[in-house]
Amino acid sequence: MKKYAVDFSHSTIGFSVRHMMLSKIHGTFESYKxxxxxxxxxxxxxxxxxxxxxxxxxxTKNLDRDVHLVSPDFFDADIYPKIIFTSTYIEKLEKQKFAIHGDLTIKKITKPIVFTTVYTGNGVNPWAQEVYGFQAKAKIDRRDFNLVYNTILETGGVLISDEIDVVVDLEINPL
Incomplete structure (x- = not known):
């Protein structure tokens, strides 16, 4: 088995969630291994x-919201400082498309998740290093991980949708 490293300057672990049932708020996690x-x-x-x-x-490009997200209302980062994903098996769907099955752990709650993943290609960067690209997408219900904070709006909707879209864009290099 060959090992690969993530090129952090060309990769993103991102998410989006519907806000007030009108628009989407986008965010990223800036530190990961x-x-x-x-x-x-x-x-x-x-x-x-x-x-x-x-x-x-x-x-999320909003300091007040970011502070709220790491608070006990959401992730409670002081008690649960890490989110962990471990693949369990991978199936080929099409020529360059895969279903990566795995376990996602948030707040010490582990649930199965499937990332639909596309191999976007490879090349050699200007420093003569091999580069491989992937994009993986999944949807999770935040309530499954005890991320339940919300507010009912006067219009009858909710402030934050339960469904979270996760998108991971990766460039990786062989070690």
């Missing part, structure tokens, strides 16, 4: 993937 090992990076089926995300690194 990844362990990726696979015999053939373009095939993925035998890959072992582990991501550990620092909850306190959440960024």
């Amino acid at each position: 990844a362990e990726i090992a696979v015999s053939d990076i373009e095939q993925l089926e035998d890959a072992n993937i582990l991501f550990t995300i620092a909850v306190a690194s959440v960024s």
Whole structure:
């Protein structure tokens, strides 16, 4: 198995959530570690993937909201400082499309999740290093992880939707 490193300056772990049932708020996690090992990076089926995300690194471009997200109302980062994803198995869906099944742990609650993942290609960067690209998408229900804070709006809707879209864009390099 060959190991790969994430190129952090060209990768993003992002999420979005509907706000007031009108628009979407987007955010990222700025600090994370990844362990990726696979015999053939373009095939993925035998890959072992582990991501550990620092909850306190959440960024939505609004400091007050970011502080609220790491508070006990949401992630409670002082008690639960990490989000962890561990792949369990990977199935090939199409030529360059895969379903990465795994366990997602938030606030010590572990639930199965599936990332629909597209291999976006490879190349050699200006420093003669191999580069491989992937985009992975999933939807989670935040209530499954005890992220239940919300407010009822006067119009009858809610401030924050329960469904969270997760998008991971990765550039990786062989070690």
